[in-house]
Amino acid sequence: MSFWPWYGLRRGIQSTRYPYAPESAPGISPGRPVSTDFASADEAAGAAAVCPVGAITAVGSRVNVDLRTCVWCQRCRFGANPLHWDTGFEWTRSIKGSPLSEAFARSLHVMIVDAGDCGACLHEVKQLNNPLYNMHRLGFFLTATPRSADVLLVVGPVSENMRGPLLKTYDAMPDPKRVIAVGSCAISGGVFGRTFMSAGGAGSVLPVDLEVPGDPPPPLAILHGLLVVTGRKQIAEVR
Amino acid sequence: MTRPPVSIPFAEALERKFGSAVSRFAKDAYIVAQPEILPSVCEFVFWELECPFAGLIVEEREQWELRYVFLLPNSGWLHFLLRLPLATRNLPSISAQVHAADWYEREAEDLFGLCFEEHPRLGDFILHDQVWQEGIAPMRKAFDATGMHFEKRPQSDWRPTLVVQDPGAFAMPVGPVYEGGAGESVHFLLETVGEDVIRAVPRLFYNYRGVEKIAAGKSVDDVLLLAERFSAKSAFAHSLAYCQAVEEIRGLGIPRRATHFRVVLAELERMRHHAGVIDGICQSTGLSVSEAHAAMIEERLLRASCIFTGHRYLFGLNTPGGLRRDFENGAAQELLSAVDDASAQLECLEERLRYSSSFLDRLEDVGIVSPASSLDLNLVGPVGRASGLRRDVRRSSPYCGYEQYDFEVPSEIEGDGYARLRLLFAEARQSARLIHRATELLEPGPVCTGKMEMTTGAAMGAVEAPIGAALHWVRLDGQGRIERYRILSPSFRNWLGLHVAVEDFAFQDFPIILATFGLSAAECDR
Numbered sequence: 001m002s003f004w005p006w007y008g009l010r011r012g013i014q015s016t017r018y019p020y021a022p023e024s025a026p027g028i029s030p031g032r033p034v035s036t037d038f039a040s041a042d043e044a045a046g047a048a049a050v051c052p053v054g055a056i057t058a059v060g061s062r063v064n065v066d067l068r069t070c071v072w073c074q075r076c077r078f079g080a081n082p083l084h085w086d087t088g089f090e091w092t093r094s095i096k097g098s099p100l101s102e103a104f105a106r107s108l109h110v111m112i113v114d115a116g117d118c119g120a121c122l123h124e125v126k127q128l129n130n131p132l133y134n135m136h137r138l139g140f141f142l143t144a145t146p147r148s149a150d151v152l153l154v155v156g157p158v159s160e161n162m163r164g165p166l167l168k169t170y171d172a173m174p175d176p177k178r179v180i181a182v183g184s185c186a187i188s189g190g191v192f193g194r195t196f197m198s199a200g201g202a203g204s205v206l207p208v209d210l211e212v213p214g215d216p217p218p219p220l221a222i223l224h225g226l227l228v229v230t231g232r233k234q235i236a237e238v239r
Numbered sequence: 240m241t242r243p244p245v246s247i248p249f250a251e252a253l254e255r256k257f258g259s260a261v262s263r264f265a266k267d268a269y270i271v272a273q274p275e276i277l278p279s280v281c282e283f284v285f286w287e288l289e290c291p292f293a294g295l296i297v298e299e300r301e302q303w304e305l306r307y308v309f310l311l312p313n314s315g316w317l318h319f320l321l322r323l324p325l326a327t328r329n330l331p332s333i334s335a336q337v338h339a340a341d342w343y344e345r346e347a348e349d350l351f352g353l354c355f356e357e358h359p360r361l362g363d364f365i366l367h368d369q370v371w372q373e374g375i376a377p378m379r380k381a382f383d384a385t386g387m388h389f390e391k392r393p394q395s396d397w398r399p400t401l402v403v404q405d406p407g408a409f410a411m412p413v414g415p416v417y418e419g420g421a422g423e424s425v426h427f428l429l430e431t432v433g434e435d436v437i438r439a440v441p442r443l444f445y446n447y448r449g450v451e452k453i454a455a456g457k458s459v460d461d462v463l464l465l466a467e468r469f470s471a472k473s474a475f476a477h478s479l480a481y482c483q484a485v486e487e488i489r490g491l492g493i494p495r496r497a498t499h500f501r502v503v504l505a506e507l508e509r510m511r512h513h514a515g516v517i518d519g520i521c522q523s524t525g526l527s528v529s530e531a532h533a534a535m536i537e538e539r540l541l542r543a544s545c546i547f548t549g550h551r552y553l554f555g556l557n558t559p560g561g562l563r564r565d566f567e568n569g570a571a572q573e574l575l576s577a578v579d580d581a582s583a584q585l586e587c588l589e590e591r592l593r594y595s596s597s598f599l600d601r602l603e604d605v606g607i608v609s610p611a612s613s614l615d616l617n618l619v620g621p622v623g624r625a626s627g628l629r630r631d632v633r634r635s636s637p638y639c640g641y642e643q644y645d646f647e648v649p650s651e652i653e654g655d656g657y658a659r660l661r662l663l664f665a666e667a668r669q670s671a672r673l674i675h676r677a678t679e680l681l682e683p684g685p686v687c688t689g690k691m692e693m694t695t696g697a698a699m700g701a702v703e704a705p706i707g708a709a710l711h712w713v714r715l716d717g718q719g720r721i722e723r724y725r726i727l728s729p730s731f732r733n734w735l736g737l738h739v740a741v742e743d744f745a746f747q748d749f750p751i752i753l754a755t756f757g758l759s760a761a762e763c764d765r
Contacts, residue, residue, distance in 0.1 A: 007591060008528035014535065027542025030550050052461060073464060074555040078564045113416055114424045116446045119761045120471030120552050122423065123515070127541075130534035144417065161367050161445045162424055165415050191464045195384050196377060197449040216471065218551065 015134040018220060019227055029089040029218040033065045033076050036084050047081035053191065056083070067091060067213035069188045089221040090236040092228050097209035099231030100176060104150055106139035108230055111149035111173065115166050116159030116198060120216035121183035125153060127219040140226055146172035151229055153222075154206065157185040157192045158199035170206055178209040178229050182222055187211045249288060249311070256283055261319075268306075268318040274330050277307075277321055282336035284309050290317065291617045291630070294727035295343035296712050297351050299380050303327060305347075307340075308699075308710065308727065315636045316699070316710075332358040339617035342735050352376035365444045365764075377452055384452045403430040403437050411746075415445045423760035429741075429749065436749060439741040441734055446764035454724035459485055459559060462721050466711070470728070470762035471552045472515070475508045476704035477711070477726070477762075478557040483638060483700030484713035485559040489692065497561035497686040498639045502677040503571070505639070505702070506670040508553055510578065511540040512705035513621075513667040514585065516757035520660055521592075523754035524601045529592060536584050543577035546570075561687035571678045582671035589664045602656035606740040606752030609654055616736040619729045620707025622756055625662045626654035632703040644676055656755040663757070693719045706730050706759060730763035 016023045033056070038044040044058040055070040056063050063083065076083045100108070114122050128135040129142065143149050146169045158166060170179070181202040184190040194200030202208050212225040227233035253261055253269065261280055264270040271277050284290050290309040293316060298304040303323040310316045323330060332355035334341045344355040345364040352374070355361065362368070366375060376382060401410050414426040424445035430438040450469045454462045466481035467474040479501060486493065493501075518533035545551040547570055556562055592598055608618065613626035623630060631648040633641040649665040651658035697714035707729030714723040733756060740752050 003591065004526070004528045004595070008531065011532075025542070027545035027551070030545055052464060071464060071468070072550065072554060074549055075563070077549060114422070114446065114760075116448050117423070117761060118468050118471040118474075119423065119759055120474075123471065124551075127534070127538060130538055131531045132535055132538050146416075156446065157448065159446055159448050161370055161447055162415065164370065165424070165445070169416050191468050192448045192450075192453065195449060195453055196382075197384075197447060197452075215468070215554070216552065 014131045015137060016132060016220070018223070019138075019233060023220060024087070028220060029087065030072060030214075031085040031087045032067060032072075032091055032213075033070065033083045034086045035062065035064045037062050038081065043081050047076060047083055050075045050079055050081075067093070068211065069184065069190075070213065070215070071184050071191055072215040088236075089218050090224045090233070091213060091217075091221060092225040092235055093211045093213065094228070094235050095203075095208050095211055097178060097207075099229055100150060100178060102231070105230045105232055108140045108151060108226065109143040109149050110140060110151045110153060110226065111143055111146050111169065112153040112155065113162070113166050113169050115154055115156040115162040115186070115202070116192070117156035117183070117185065121155035121186070121214075124216045124219050125155070125182065125222055128223060133219050133223065135223060135226070138223075138227075140223075146170075147174065149173050150177060151226065152177065152179045152206075153182050154179060154186045154202035154208075155182050157189045158202055158205055160197045160199070163199060163205060166202075167205065179206050180210045180212060180225050180229060181208045182212045182214075182225070183217060184213060184215045187213060190215065252288060253283075264320060267315060268320055270320045270322070274321060274323065277319075278331050278333045278336050280319060281307060281333040281340070284317070284319070285337045291614070292337045292339040293617070293708070293710060294732075295340060295347060296725045296727070297347045297353070297378070298714070298723050299325070299351070299378075301325075303353075305330075306712075307333070310630075310635065310708070313635060316701070328352070329354045329356050331356055334358055338615050339732065339735070342731065350376060350378035352379065365447050367442075367444070377449060380455075382452075384449060384455075399428050399440070399442075401430060403432065405432050408432045408437075414442075425760045427749075429746070431746065434745050435743055436741050436746060437743070439738045439749075441737060443734060443760060444764045446761050448765065450765040451724050451726065454721050457721055459715070459719060459721065462724060463558065466726075467554050467557070469726070469765050470730075470759055471554075472512055472759050473508065473704040473706060473709070473762060475504050475553040475556065476702050476709055477728075479505060479639075480700040480702040480704070480709045480711040481713065481724075482557045482559045483702065484698045484711050485700075485715070487698035487700065488696040488713065488715055489559065489694050491560045491688050493561050493639075494685045494688060495640070495682060496565075496684045499677045499680050499682075500562055500566060500686065501557070501639045502641070502644070503574070503674050504548070504553055504556060506673045506677070507540065507544060507547075507574070507578070509705045510581065510667045510670040510674075511537060511544065512757075513663045513670075514540060514581070516754070517585075517588070517660065517663055517667075519754040519757065520602070520656075520751070521598075523751045524598055526592075526595065526598050529588060529595075529598070532584070532588050536581050536588070539577060539581050539584075543574055543581070546577075547574045558687060560689075561685070563687070565686045568678075568681060571681065575675065575678060578671050578674050582668060585664060585667055592660075599657060601748070601751050602660060602755070604655050605744060605748050606656045606659075606755055607654050608736060608740050610652065612739045613654065613736065616739065617732055618707075618736045619732050620703075620705070621659055621662045621666060622733050622736065623707065624648065624650045625658040627652045630708070632701050632708045636701055638700075638702065643680070644673055646673060656751060659755040659757075693717070697723070704729055706757065706762065707733065726765055728762045728765065730759045733758055734763050
């Protein structure tokens, strides 16, 4: 049993330097489709036609990508008229509200509620606790109780059976509080949409402050969202 | 996928016992003439012919069509089809004879409004009573899934039914929002008189999104998005099962290059999933260094998946007819080195865990599922195999050319938490070997068959998902749209068995037992 500390120490520090240094390890993010200019309107229309959820629209020879509805199916990535895919992960979008005050910058307690998630977004949030991302080093902690939470992460399209527990969790959180919708489902309902069993996103039941698109957003995209909500990072310009 | 027809002794045994009341209908389907004999037929098939019960498929067509699916011991499956007029509301329950059917009947009662007579516990299952009023049957064709067109009058007086009546008895509720990590939404009611859990009742379906309902009427391609997104931890396996069903209906042959890549990706997913479950087990016992290591192995495999396919959870790869895109052989070599590395690290971790007595104390002889109860409840996947059920769809009805691969189905007999952990390690090792073998077999060629024609029909796709056997039933209509999509998920089956493992063990064992089951609420709830 005594070998565990040695076993752990021997591996050395594995954590990323982000946000103090750029991170570009391969496989860290699936990237995202970028609004692209095509040579002709026909090509642009062809590129937009492959999208199964209507996230890509063609305006003349230009196609615009709406990350809020994109489900990362990659159909626009490979094929006849491929879109350019950016390899970064800083794509948090602000909806409203200001960052939390300086007091939270290095002590932020995060509550996550699974409101009908498929498991991917939830899992990516969980990955933030592993040594490679280690969000503790930034003063961010996952908490089990809404009473000590400053930020609510909502994953999933808000299933009807989870609507009540989600609202109760939000009400139990002390002010000031912020809500981050993580993943396409929590933002727009994703592939589940707005049905008898899905509210079509967290925005239809709660005031959402920030959105982190992705299906699922990689761990560092979620971390970027947390850095934005504490005012430690600015929202990057996303085309 | 070609399956041998039902063996003759089986058909003979059925005919001797039931005569013309049970008649052959198709290659793998029997029709049961009267509902009254259904329980005795199912009892005979389950207990005498030893076919595990795999699920109930309800279809609302010109009449009710209820398919009771049984797996044949060695190859394929059998449907027992019961046809009833649409006006029928009551039919016999088989749960007393086949315990594994319990939840399937509750589900059908909740979603279709069918009443299974003599079932002990109907109501409040998928549609929670504090949210939904009685009498709503969302899976009926007449029900409009697109909006809230009905008045919701929940029964606010819903209270859990407590069974343990003893001085000092109390029930501890857990969930649905709990756990500082990132737990899925599940509610547990643990009844106790002190230290030991006497009765454990999981309350699921907080994540129910009505996937089967919203799939109806959509195109094959759109439902594929749903098939891979309802449960991300086994996204590739589920999209594969769905694609297989569509391929069987349309009679599509899959290019050999695509089948080998499908094996690579399915095994990669299994390996990653198992590393994640091992991480969960280490976390539940509080052994943080091992937890950190397992999490890093999992992240390594997630990144390798992303480098290879562009998506960390293998979304957007399968399509009916093969794969959506081809991969370069060089990229496969890069994947192999990542897999080898992860495999070596898992071995290193297993070796360390085996010598950690305090860790083993929490797992050994804890959460025992006996072979008899795992047979009774038809547990699948690593949980079933850890209790002596050597069942694997890759062996019993091979797909993607698994018959060409030389591999043993690992199994254990103890059925405790440690047996499940050992099995997870063994399967992850085996997956690494299968990935190697599949890349050796790669040959040049296309990865997708061309345009497909419109055909109507129904078929079942079966895949050994990381959690166990996943069966997808698909019926296509004349316009190439989905008429009925039914997912028989492995988590649904194993959640039913969780209480057996939890009961009679102490409270503090509960999170550990839960972790060793490696269940997914999203996969169960759909």
